Amino acid sequence: MAKKKEHSKAGGAREALLSMIKEEQLNSGYVADKAMAEIARTLGLPVSDVYGVATFYSFLSTTPTGKHVIRVCESVPCCLRDAEMIIAQIRGELGIAPGETTSDGRFSLELTNCIGACDQAPAMLVDDEVHGGLTPENIVEILRSYD
Numbered sequence: 001m002a003k004k005k006e007h008s009k010a011g012g013a014r015e016a017l018l019s020m021i022k023e024e025q026l027n028s029g030y031v032a033d034k035a036m037a038e039i040a041r042t043l044g045l046p047v048s049d050v051y052g053v054a055t056f057y058s059f060l061s062t063t064p065t066g067k068h069v070i071r072v073c074e075s076v077p078c079c080l081r082d083a084e085m086i087i088a089q090i091r092g093e094l095g096i097a098p099g100e101t102t103s104d105g106r107f108s109l110e111l112t113n114c115i116g117a118c119d120q121a122p123a124m125l126v127d128d129e130v131h132g133g134l135t136p137e138n139i140v141e142i143l144r145s146y147d
């Protein structure tokens with residue numbers, strides 16, 4: 001019985017873990033080491049568990065990001081519709097490679113797996129907004145619409 005209760009307690013902490021990490025990401029823009037340690041302490045979990053979750057999901061970041069985060073889909077359907085060209089266009093427009101942030105802190109560029117917009121491939125997210133049917137021309141327009 002005591003063992004079952006222990007499992008239930010650990011299960012509850014693990015359920016709360018992703019919510020707390022997401023909240024930190026929303027509030028701070030990323031999940032810092034200090035925040036991971038605090039979440040681990042609060043939930044009574046090892047910091048390695050928190051780190052494991054925070055680094056597993058591509059929508060979470062453990063380093064500071066730009067004001068807007070561009071996530072270009074690099075899964076097969078988007079690749080087949082020339083996602084590489086989209087990445088090259090963004091690199092040219094912003095002067096950053098995937099994993100980098102513009103010097104003015106306006107944009108970070110990341111690559112991600114499918115974002116559920118395969119029917120609009122090639123597609124990307126800017127923050128939580130989906131943009132599909134990307135072309136070199138509309139990429140520039142889309143990026144300029146973000147302040």
Ligand code: FES
Nearest residue numbers: 073078114117118
């Ligand atoms: S494969 Fe790119 S959105 Fe699904």
